[in-house]
Amino acid sequence: MNEHRWSVASLRLRELLEGLWDRLDRQASVATGSAMITAGLEAGTPHGALRLGRDADGLRHLLVPIGPGDRVDDDLRSAGVHLTTRTLSSDDELPVRYADIACRRHDLAGTFTGLVADLTGLIAVNPDRAPSLIVRTLQAWRLLLGGTSNRWTLPRLAGLFAELAVLEELLDVDPVSVRAWLGPLGCPQDFRGTHHAIEVKGTVAAEGRIVHIHGADQLEAPEHGTLALAWLRITESTAPGARSILEILAACREKTDDLGALETRLAALGLPEADDGPMGRTRFLVTEHRWYEVAGDFPRVVPQSFVDGAVPTGVHSLEYQIDLDAVPHLTERRVVLERLGADL
Template sequence: MSPDGPRLAALWTAAAAEPPTSAYRTATSGVGTRHGTVLVALRDDGSRHLLIPIDARHSLKEETDGQAVTLRRRVLEDATTRRTYAALGLVDDRLTDLFRALCVEVLARVEAAPEQAVQALRRTLGDWRSLLSGARRVLGPSELAGLFGELLVLRDLVASDPGAVTFWTGHSGSAQDFHRGTCALEVKTTTSPEGRTVRIHGTGQLDGGVGRLLLTWIRLRTDRGRSVPDLVEDVLVRCDDGDAFVRALADLGYRSSDAEIYRARVFEPVERLTYEVGPGFPRITPSGLVDDAALAGIGTVHYDLDLDSGPASSARIDVDPARAFLEHS
């Protein structure tokens, strides 16, 4: 069976530990063709490739100027063998998730038609052309991590109140991620293994006005866990307005048609802290800017907040943020 996204990522890791074959380090995908086994490969510059074996006499039309991927004819040889491949290569490392999902589909199609491996490759590239050309943008790793954190909270909310999707407002451009009455909840997520510094966007993000404002901070590990599509499915099962939820996801750039691209990137929460944002909490708000610090003529303000600082640390509260949010009146 052809490998899925996590298995394919593991194969590239395995390939990195292998001695190079010509300019490549390789691992077998387990998918065979009439000319040999498809290889998962890393070039000596670290770029990821998928090598589909072809006949040495095959005249391959190369695609060398792609912004996302390239297709080139490559020959690998060692002391005993010499093989020719159609080498599908990743150009932009920012598109690693997209490339991984593309390769998963290539392998599945090649496995289904091993006698027509190159045709299967080209059909897949054709079907993915809009994504590969940049006409459609997919979410990057940091965006997925941020969405994962918000969905963790939303999943807890809809577990208690199936109608809680209506409280998720960050997708619409509101200052905080969740609002219910006079209570607001902002979620900050990090994949950094150290420190508790968060980026605050704008003078309104930590301005709770006359209501209550909670700040929840989540640290994620990235070597195991669940994917954003997994949490999306959890919320859809629990909530009572799936259409509103899907529209909210679309506002953030998430489309269910891209779910397989995102499944290979997994997260696991390893630390969660909640803070009561109020008087004495370190923040920049419009009401705190007076006289010469007035906002006239000043653009959007972004700043870093150290949650381990004394004033912030003293505002930590031992509560379940979802329950506190729902119970606030």
């Protein structure tokens, strides 16, 4: 595998997007009227191709086709990016309903291109989940642009440490594996390739193996693929071998071939660039780990658990717990890591 493939692909996608918006700007300079001008992308959903848009004010849009029953609530909280829905049609096509992600400031055009590149990549891998991916990705990018006031508590630090421990092992398999760490960018699972995914759960509890699941899609495997659950018991420790978040991050930076992708994900998490507080002082050890195949009769709630294969209208923020002591679906860690590494 070409070790620079992902970074080159990301750069080319941004260049493609900027080129298309430049073309729309040129078209607008000779056009009359106030209609939005659009250009299609190769990525799409079951309802059609994604489109870039340029409105009468010269502002950029990403238009994501959604179904008649897909719920996308308007989100106008940010001064920089708005989410609405609109229906567009051309002379030779039927009307199509779109989720419209609009950049509202000209000075954020370049940053908006990065958001569109990330969202386009996520939708290309998960076209059936476009509405939820839009909401998750916007939230992640708002944290990137505006920071977060959430405190980094011990359980939260331990959860991040668990993800970084898995990331470090993936980087040993392939140094571009940081591109699979999509949880910070809004993906339902922490790590995801084209066909395989890993959800990571860390706990600081001294006893028990209870995991908290957020949403009906967190334990939904990719179509025609596999999902593994990595469970790690994280213990605060000063023993030899214990590391802080900053120390395990330093190891990941040494092992990755795409530092830009790693830094984008850390920024989306609201992680400070430097911290002499809990990030640097608190040290952890992985004292237990178990890996599970989420398949067959593994206990979970997914869209297929409901009538018509979809969460009922009006049900939001689904959360539940699983006692892993009652689950026998153990698998080998190396098998899961190599499977995802080969999927990138």
